[in-house]
Amino acid sequence: MRVSLILGALLSGLALVAAAVSFFWTPADVTQLAIAQKLLPPSAEHWFGTDHFGRDMLSMIMVGARTSIAVALVAVGIGMGFGVPLGLVAAARSGSWLDETIMRGNDLVFAFPSLVIAILITAALGPSATNAIIAIGIFNIPVFARVTRGAALPLWTLDYVRAAQVAGKGRTRISLQHILPNVASLLIVQGTIQFSLGILAEAGLSYVGLGAQPPTPSWGRMLAEAQTMVALAPHVAVIPGLAIVVTVLGLNLLGDGLRDALDPRLRRSP
Numbered sequence: 387m388r389v390s391l392i393l394g395a396l397l398s399g400l401a402l403v404a405a406a407v408s409f410f411w412t413p414a415d416v417t418q419l420a421i422a423q424k425l426l427p428p429s430a431e432h433w434f435g436t437d438h439f440g441r442d443m444l445s446m447i448m449v450g451a452r453t454s455i456a457v458a459l460v461a462v463g464i465g466m467g468f469g470v471p472l473g474l475v476a477a478a479r480s481g482s483w484l485d486e487t488i489m490r491g492n493d494l495v496f497a498f499p500s501l502v503i504a505i506l507i508t509a510a511l512g513p514s515a516t517n518a519i520i521a522i523g524i525f526n527i528p529v530f531a532r533v534t535r536g537a538a539l540p541l542w543t544l545d546y547v548r549a550a551q552v553a554g555k556g557r558t559r560i561s562l563q564h565i566l567p568n569v570a571s572l573l574i575v576q577g578t579i580q581f582s583l584g585i586l587a588e589a590g591l592s593y594v595g596l597g598a599q600p601p602t603p604s605w606g607r608m609l610a611e612a613q614t615m616v617a618l619a620p621h622v623a624v625i626p627g628l629a630i631v632v633t634v635l636g637l638n639l640l641g642d643g644l645r646d647a648l649d650p651r652l653r654r655s656p
Contacts, residue, residue, distance in 0.1 A: 391643020397636025401629075405451040414442035416449050417601050425619040435621045438611065443621065447629050450603040453515065454633070457598070458584030460519045462577055465526020470573060472527070473534025474565060478557040480539060489535070492528035500525045500583075501590055508596040515598040522587045526580050533576050537569040571648035575641050582637035589630050605630050 413433075420440030428435045434443035476488040495503070504521035511517040541547055541564070550560050591597035592606030600607075605626045612623035 388643045388646050390639045391647060394636050394639030394641070394643050397632055398640050401451050401455065401633040401636065404448045405455045408445075408448035408452050412442070412445035412448050414445045416441055416445045416603050425615065425622065427619070428621060434625050435619070437608070437622050438615060438619075443625055446603045446608060447605070447625060450605045450608060450626065451629065451633070453598050453602055453604050454585045454588050457515055457519050457522065457588040458581050461522035461526055461584045461587075462580050464519070464523030465530045465580060466573065466577060469527040469530025470534050470566075472531040474538060474561040476531065476535040477538035477542060477565070478561050480542070488531060492532055495525065495528045501587060504587055504591055505594065505596060508591055513596040513599055515602065518588055518591045518597045521591070522584050526584070529580060530573065530576065533572065534569060537572050538565045541565050541568055571644075575645045575648065578637055578641035578644060582634045582641070585630065585633055585637070
């Protein structure tokens, strides 16, 4: 196994474990305020210190991981659920009006920066984790559609696909039975990358107040709340920032490792 795959799995797994454990246990109640203990530095009692409301930072990070991962995971699911079928249809009908319509729709979405689209959608629908999921998911759709179409087009020229056509199989059946299994590895890698970008997008939306709303902890909002207290208590900004960096780095390394492991053509020598 590649070093990037192992390291990426460990870093990503750390965030997933923290999020899973937070459903059952956290060192302290994230909704409980203790103003007398605000901005305490890391210690044996509070490993990551406390924030400006006296809340335990480790507990906030754990529950924030749950929020960020849930938003990114569902958004990627939306992107794959709609984008992959659109990409398969576009590849199966390459050169037709249907293919052109799907691809020009993708270009229209790509004409705007992803974060700008997400901000516009959440500003129109209202700030919430649900609307953040919708916004991020919408941008993921053309990403998966384009990747799927690009990977599927060359497969339609191969002999086993032509043999399936001669045998009387329709385009839909060929897409599901022969094309999709052969592009699945690429889609898994792309899903990992979009997962990391989804976490960044959720943090960005929460930073500007358009993501998960209080009292639900969010890494992005923790950074926003900490920006005026960096000089007084650096840990309130450093810790959520590190959580984002470590998780995104882990997912990118995981995606890189999966690419090497799943596609023999891209394997690199040790």
